[in-house]
Amino acid sequence: MLELTQQIVNGLSLGAIYALIALGYTMVYGIIKLINFAHGDIMMVGAFVGYFSLTLFGTNIIIAMLAAMLTCAVFGVLIEKIAYRPLRNSTRIAALITAIGVSLFLEYVTIFLIGPSQKVFPDSAFPVKAYDIAGLSILNKDLFVFISAVVLMLILQYIIKWTKTGKAMRAVSLDQEAAVLMGISVDKTISITFAIGSALAAAAGVMVGVYYNTVNPLMGIIPGLKAFVAAVLGGIGIIPGAMVGGFVMGLLETMVSGYGNSLYRDAVAFGVLILILLIKPSGIFGKDTGEKV
Amino acid sequence: MQKNNKWIKFATEVIILTVLFSLVQYLITAGLLNQYYQINLTSMCINIILAVSLSLINGFTGQLSLGHAGFMAVGAYMSVIVTNMWDYPFIAGLLAACAAAGLAGFIIGVPTLRLKGDYLAIATLAFGEIIRVTLQNIDYVNGPAGILGITKLTTWPWLFGATVLTILVVVNLINSSYGRAIISIREDEIASELMGINTTKYKVLAFVIGAMFAGLAGAMYAHYFYIIKPETFNFLKSFDILVMVVLGGLGSTTGAIIAAIFITALTAALQAFPAIRMILYALILIVVMIYRPQGLMGNKELSLKTFGRIWSGRK
Amino acid sequence: MSLMKISNLYKSFGGLSAVLDFNFHMEQDELVGLIGPNGAGKTTVFNLITGVYKPDQGSIIFKGRDLVGLAPYTICAQGVARTFQNIRLFNDLTVLDNVKIAVHKDVPYGLMSAILRTPHFFKGEDQIEQQAMKYLEIFKLDKKKDELAKNLPYGEQRRLEIVRALATSPQLLILDEPAAGMNPQETQELMELIRLIRDKFNLTILLIEHDMSLVMGVCERLYVLDYGQIIAEGTPQEIRSNKRVIEAYLGEEVE
Numbered sequence: 001m002l003e004l005t006q007q008i009v010n011g012l013s014l015g016a017i018y019a020l021i022a023l024g025y026t027m028v029y030g031i032i033k034l035i036n037f038a039h040g041d042i043m044m045v046g047a048f049v050g051y052f053s054l055t056l057f058g059t060n061i062i063i064a065m066l067a068a069m070l071t072c073a074v075f076g077v078l079i080e081k082i083a084y085r086p087l088r089n090s091t092r093i094a095a096l097i098t099a100i101g102v103s104l105f106l107e108y109v110t111i112f113l114i115g116p117s118q119k120v121f122p123d124s125a126f127p128v129k130a131y132d133i134a135g136l137s138i139l140n141k142d143l144f145v146f147i148s149a150v151v152l153m154l155i156l157q158y159i160i161k162w163t164k165t166g167k168a169m170r171a172v173s174l175d176q177e178a179a180v181l182m183g184i185s186v187d188k189t190i191s192i193t194f195a196i197g198s199a200l201a202a203a204a205g206v207m208v209g210v211y212y213n214t215v216n217p218l219m220g221i222i223p224g225l226k227a228f229v230a231a232v233l234g235g236i237g238i239i240p241g242a243m244v245g246g247f248v249m250g251l252l253e254t255m256v257s258g259y260g261n262s263l264y265r266d267a268v269a270f271g272v273l274i275l276i277l278l279i280k281p282s283g284i285f286g287k288d289t290g291e292k293v
Numbered sequence: 294m295q296k297n298n299k300w301i302k303f304a305t306e307v308i309i310l311t312v313l314f315s316l317v318q319y320l321i322t323a324g325l326l327n328q329y330y331q332i333n334l335t336s337m338c339i340n341i342i343l344a345v346s347l348s349l350i351n352g353f354t355g356q357l358s359l360g361h362a363g364f365m366a367v368g369a370y371m372s373v374i375v376t377n378m379w380d381y382p383f384i385a386g387l388l389a390a391c392a393a394a395g396l397a398g399f400i401i402g403v404p405t406l407r408l409k410g411d412y413l414a415i416a417t418l419a420f421g422e423i424i425r426v427t428l429q430n431i432d433y434v435n436g437p438a439g440i441l442g443i444t445k446l447t448t449w450p451w452l453f454g455a456t457v458l459t460i461l462v463v464v465n466l467i468n469s470s471y472g473r474a475i476i477s478i479r480e481d482e483i484a485s486e487l488m489g490i491n492t493t494k495y496k497v498l499a500f501v502i503g504a505m506f507a508g509l510a511g512a513m514y515a516h517y518f519y520i521i522k523p524e525t526f527n528f529l530k531s532f533d534i535l536v537m538v539v540l541g542g543l544g545s546t547t548g549a550i551i552a553a554i555f556i557t558a559l560t561a562a563l564q565a566f567p568a569i570r571m572i573l574y575a576l577i578l579i580v581v582m583i584y585r586p587q588g589l590m591g592n593k594e595l596s597l598k599t600f601g602r603i604w605s606g607r608k
Numbered sequence: 609m610s611l612m613k614i615s616n617l618y619k620s621f622g623g624l625s626a627v628l629d630f631n632f633h634m635e636q637d638e639l640v641g642l643i644g645p646n647g648a649g650k651t652t653v654f655n656l657i658t659g660v661y662k663p664d665q666g667s668i669i670f671k672g673r674d675l676v677g678l679a680p681y682t683i684c685a686q687g688v689a690r691t692f693q694n695i696r697l698f699n700d701l702t703v704l705d706n707v708k709i710a711v712h713k714d715v716p717y718g719l720m721s722a723i724l725r726t727p728h729f730f731k732g733e734d735q736i737e738q739q740a741m742k743y744l745e746i747f748k749l750d751k752k753k754d755e756l757a758k759n760l761p762y763g764e765q766r767r768l769e770i771v772r773a774l775a776t777s778p779q780l781l782i783l784d785e786p787a788a789g790m791n792p793q794e795t796q797e798l799m800e801l802i803r804l805i806r807d808k809f810n811l812t813i814l815l816i817e818h819d820m821s822l823v824m825g826v827c828e829r830l831y832v833l834d835y836g837q838i839i840a841e842g843t844p845q846e847i848r849s850n851k852r853v854i855e856a857y858l859g860e861e862v863e
Binding site for chain 1: 357359404405407408410411412414415416418419420422423426427429430532535539568569571572574575576577578579582583586
């Protein structure tokens with residue numbers, strides 16, 4: 001029982017990271033029906049910004065995270081403007097292929113600029129401490145990841161529910177044409193969605209750096225795919241769904257590595273994805289909709 | 294008259310292919326084609342097989358698959374098991390590779406091809422990765438380390454035969470009533486189904502045939518490059534093939550062939566700069582999608598007739 | 609026996625009833641119209657018959673066989689063909705190929721024949737071409753056989769859709785608002801075309817239409833659908849004077 005609780009505790013921080021990344025996927029899909037394949041790579045860029053902020057400028061972890069979020073928000077907006085906007089009226093397949101292109105571009109430009117090897121996230125920025133609470137061992141970095149992720153999610157909920165921007169985002173994702181008629185600027189709203197989604201991914205990137213202690217140019221691929229699975233699991237386009245999906249994926253993964261074969265850890269995510277797609281493609285919280293003829 | 298044309302066209306094709314085959318064979322036996330060129334020639338043929346088979350799925354059927362490397366892996370491993378571990382001849386290995394990859398295509402295709410567009414793309418990507426992770430966990434084939442010291446059986450006649458066979462099957466299929474049924478799915482799946490086309494059956498058919506040839510390419514690869522490991526067939530390899538199909542034009546066999554040749558040459562030229570090569574791939578995907586989403590050739594084909602027209606135009 | 613008999617058909621979408629206890633029959637060689645205000649559920653009925661949607665309840669007996677639960681392509685093979693409200697041609701294919709696809713279900717050669725290019729294949733292809741051309745000639749589209757479907761003018765696209773449906777050699781042809789977007793002149797031509805089709809191909813035709821003049825002029829029997837339910841049935845004359853129909857159409861012109 002204690003061991004299970006320990007596994008759950010371990011899974012929560014990983015789940016929080018997946019949830020943060022999944023939010024970006026789901027927000028973008030909700031608004032322009034695009035699987036932003038490059039989203040995981042935005043996370044990677046965020047991790048590197050955080051890394052350089054810590055090593056070159058010696059900032060503390062909070063500043064590093066904010067710097068990463070700001071940089072990636074700008075990146076996200078630029079990527080949307082340059083690569084996705086011209087394709088807004090073409091097929092979803094064309095947009096997906098472009099997104100794959102953007103993903104490869106970010107990965108290999110990073111490799112080109114700073115080399116393919118992994119970098120160790122500075123330990124000094126975050127001296128690891130373990131707390132012993134009721135027989136459970138809880139690391140301070142797990143706490144840090146979990147708490148900052150929850151804070152960010154609460155801020156996001158506030159923005160979406162209570163601000164004008166959030167209302168515009170919801171309106172555009174429901175019906176773009178109607179939103180235009182209501183005087184909402186679709187372009188601006190989409191830009192803001194990319195900015196917010198990318199900022200969350202960047203925060204997640206810095207957390208991944210803290211969590212795994214290393215960063216590398218291809219680090220975005222697998223967590224990106226897992227977060228995507230989380231988004232689909234919760235029902236893509238549905239924000240609470242992405243959070244729940246993220247935690248489920250995190251817990252599942254720690255369970256599989258804890259009790260099963262850790263070599264299959266990555267396969268589990270894909271297995272889950274295929275199961276949802278086959279059984280209920282609209283996800284846990286989604287509604288099934290048929291095609292209009 | 295029309296019948297005559299048919300035979301003239303057929304004869305011309307046979308002559309061109311024979312000349313091409315003999316020429317390269319001569320260059321190899323005469324030692325005029327050094328190791329470097331031979332390797333690139335092999336890669337080129339394998340890439341053509343991969344691109345043409347994927348274009349059947351992505352281009353003609355309109356079902357975006359991102360798991361082609363998975364089928365290539367199945368074929369590669371199966372053929373090596375048959376030839377190297379069980380000591381059967383190469384042809385048995387090739388047939389087993391096609392059969393195994395085709396079976397994998399069937400098992401994966403039946404459930405996933407119900408999905409549409411981007412969902413299908415992600416599901417096939419997931420299946421491709423599952424194939425890779427599974428291979429990593431099978432001790433019989435050495436897990437992540439892969440299989441080393443595979444006998445080199447892929448020679449120019451085999452390679453040429455496999456490439457021509459792939460192109461022939463895909464082109465003949467596409468230019469038949471079955472091919473039209475397949476293309477109609479890309480054009481409008483619902484209309485196609487309501488015009489009496491069993492769309493599920495034809496999607497699976499295209500997927501299985503595509504997978505079989507990916508398996509053949511895998512077998513050719515394994516028996517040329519001595520070593521196979523699961524990592525070789527990850528989804529970046531699938532993206533490589535996708536780049537060729539997208540660049541060539543979704544729905545053009547000749548486009549896929551030209552793009553495969555071009556990409557192979559580009560890869561060879563940039564061998565020392567792998568990052569730049571990948572950046573170029575990325576830019577190709579983005580720029581083609583934004584400025585020429587139909588690819589170089591669109592759904593047009595380059596044929597002898599086209600050359601004929603250019604020729605008479607010059608005169 | 610009726611050619612088609614639909615009993616107690618129900619369909620709802622997310623709690624919203626689109627078709628409610630729909631009962632309907634058609635005899636051989638009849639020309640029946642299904643009319644009703646916008647959103648009455650007419651196209652949903654077509655989608656249920658052709659297998660695009662599955663009904664929640666009810667049966668659709670066609671030539672003695674229940675169509676419910678069959679895949680659309682099987683229903684087509686049973687002899688039901690249709691057109692679409694918003695044209696759904698194979699846009700990037702030629703006019704000829706559009707029709708050839710519709711005759712594919714009776715393809716005279718096997719897959720291996722096609723791949724190996726046997727004499728059987730070439731003979732079969734000639735057969736398919738002749739058959740497709742036959743239909744195109746009747747509808748005067750033969751001269752445009754090599755044009756892409758998307759490049760045809762609107763009226764011809766509508767016509768090509770009907771040709772394509774006919775090429776599946778149906779017994780029941782379902783036309784979903786064939787006159788949508790047509791001017792009175794074109795509508796008149798369409799009426800003649802529909803009569804010609806029925807006489808020439810010995811068909812039973814079911815048509816949805818908004819254009820009252822077309823329905824009244826060409827149909828022998830009408831069903832009126834409102835809120836997913838049949839509210840009236842009868843000859844055009846009877847429907848014209850039916851009080852419930854006039855109520856349902858209140859605000860719309862019934863001439």
